[in-house]
Amino acid sequence: MSHSDPITLPAIAPVANPVLQQQLQHKTNSKTKPPGSLGLLESLAIQLGLIQQTTSPAIIQPQVLVFAADHGLTAEGISAFPAKVTPQMVHNFLQGGAAINVFARQHQLTLQVVDAGVNADFAPHPQLIDRKISKGTQNSRHQPAMTMAECCKALHTGMALVSELPGNLLLVGEMGIGNTSAASLLLARLGNLPVADCTGRGTGLDDQGLSHKTRVLQAVLEHHSDANTPLQALAALGGLEIAMMTGALIQAASERRILLMDGFIAGVALLVAEQLAPGTRDYAVFGHGSAEPGHRQLLRLLEAEPLLQLNMRLGEGSGAALAYPLLQSACAYFNDMASFDDAGVSGAGV
Ligand SMILES: Cc1cc2ncn([C@H]3O[C@H](COP(=O)(O)O)[C@@H](O)[C@H]3O)c2cc1C
Numbered sequence: 001m002s003h004s005d006p007i008t009l010p011a012i013a014p015v016a017n018p019v020l021q022q023q024l025q026h027k028t029n030s031k032t033k034p035p036g037s038l039g040l041l042e043s044l045a046i047q048l049g050l051i052q053q054t055t056s057p058a059i060i061q062p063q064v065l066v067f068a069a070d071h072g073l074t075a076e077g078i079s080a081f082p083a084k085v086t087p088q089m090v091h092n093f094l095q096g097g098a099a100i101n102v103f104a105r106q107h108q109l110t111l112q113v114v115d116a117g118v119n120a121d122f123a124p125h126p127q128l129i130d131r132k133i134s135k136g137t138q139n140s141r142h143q144p145a146m147t148m149a150e151c152c153k154a155l156h157t158g159m160a161l162v163s164e165l166p167g168n169l170l171l172v173g174e175m176g177i178g179n180t181s182a183a184s185l186l187l188a189r190l191g192n193l194p195v196a197d198c199t200g201r202g203t204g205l206d207d208q209g210l211s212h213k214t215r216v217l218q219a220v221l222e223h224h225s226d227a228n229t230p231l232q233a234l235a236a237l238g239g240l241e242i243a244m245m246t247g248a249l250i251q252a253a254s255e256r257r258i259l260l261m262d263g264f265i266a267g268v269a270l271l272v273a274e275q276l277a278p279g280t281r282d283y284a285v286f287g288h289g290s291a292e293p294g295h296r297q298l299l300r301l302l303e304a305e306p307l308l309q310l311n312m313r314l315g316e317g318s319g320a321a322l323a324y325p326l327l328q329s330a331c332a333y334f335n336d337m338a339s340f341d342d343a344g345v346s347g348a349g350v
């Protein structure tokens, strides 16, 4: 980060702990099963133990935050859907009718919607957290999406929000027509990747729409060729919901909460978070692999293996919510399964 970047971020404690890691490995090996036979669930349980600094990881009061905001870049015709769908979907979330509502109810996850910058006024609602920074970003084709002050305010607001949340697990989701474009721009810039490798159909562009979107995004990157630090890139190219999510992820990691990641857009917020506050990524569990092609690039950059591969490309936190019961299962086997000693079962070769 350059010295002119006006922001203070919390330190992230390292997750790595060789002594505890060995205890956790021993505990999983002692369970009545062939070593390693629970596959990814075993590395997941060990990661949860390392995050919580315990040999008995447990999930308490999991919280879903869906960050919503609008994008000035939609004026360039980069989404298959009109921008007015963002506030319409916020109403849908508040009425309990969206995919994330259904999955959150299924798994008893507390859900709140954060208005980071939607281009509409909402009546107060118990599940709506009004943190509107502005009524959407500027069109990044012609000017920075956010001022540096707005970007820092969004980051700090996301941090403050999480610091007031109960629980030890955060699922983040988002809603913002045009936000696959903002995410692709950030991935291309911060991952130093060709924009075409980072760009996909989002809500469902056809071939012609995809090539138009890719051309627009290339022009945006050229227009902001000087936005090179993570913070400058976030302000110039990002979205208010992405910036607020980034702050939320950093704060959550600084408090040793588990981050249960959704797909492409939330994943890009984690990439920004990792570059601003190194170590954040180690607190993340990757819920699913999104069908949006940039997500594969992102997972490669973050050296991440998602739990589920469902060919989903929705956002809202839906893929994180679907992966949630696997975290419950990881804790359940790790804490409740009998060991060879407890059960009087013979170990390998004994
Ligand atoms: C009805 C509807 C519900 C959604 N829920 C999430 N998204 C997802 O699609 C949007 C990003 O795609 P793009 O960049 O192509 O606009 C985001 O709002 C994202 O959360 C939705 C999109 C729509 C249309």
Ligand SMILES: O=C(O)c1cccnc1
Residues within 6 Å of the ligand: 180, 202, 203, 262, 263, 264, 265, 266, 290, 291, 292, 295, 312, 313, 314, 315, 316
């Ligand atoms: O993976 C995602 O988060 C995603 C993909 C397409 C559209 N909205 C969200």
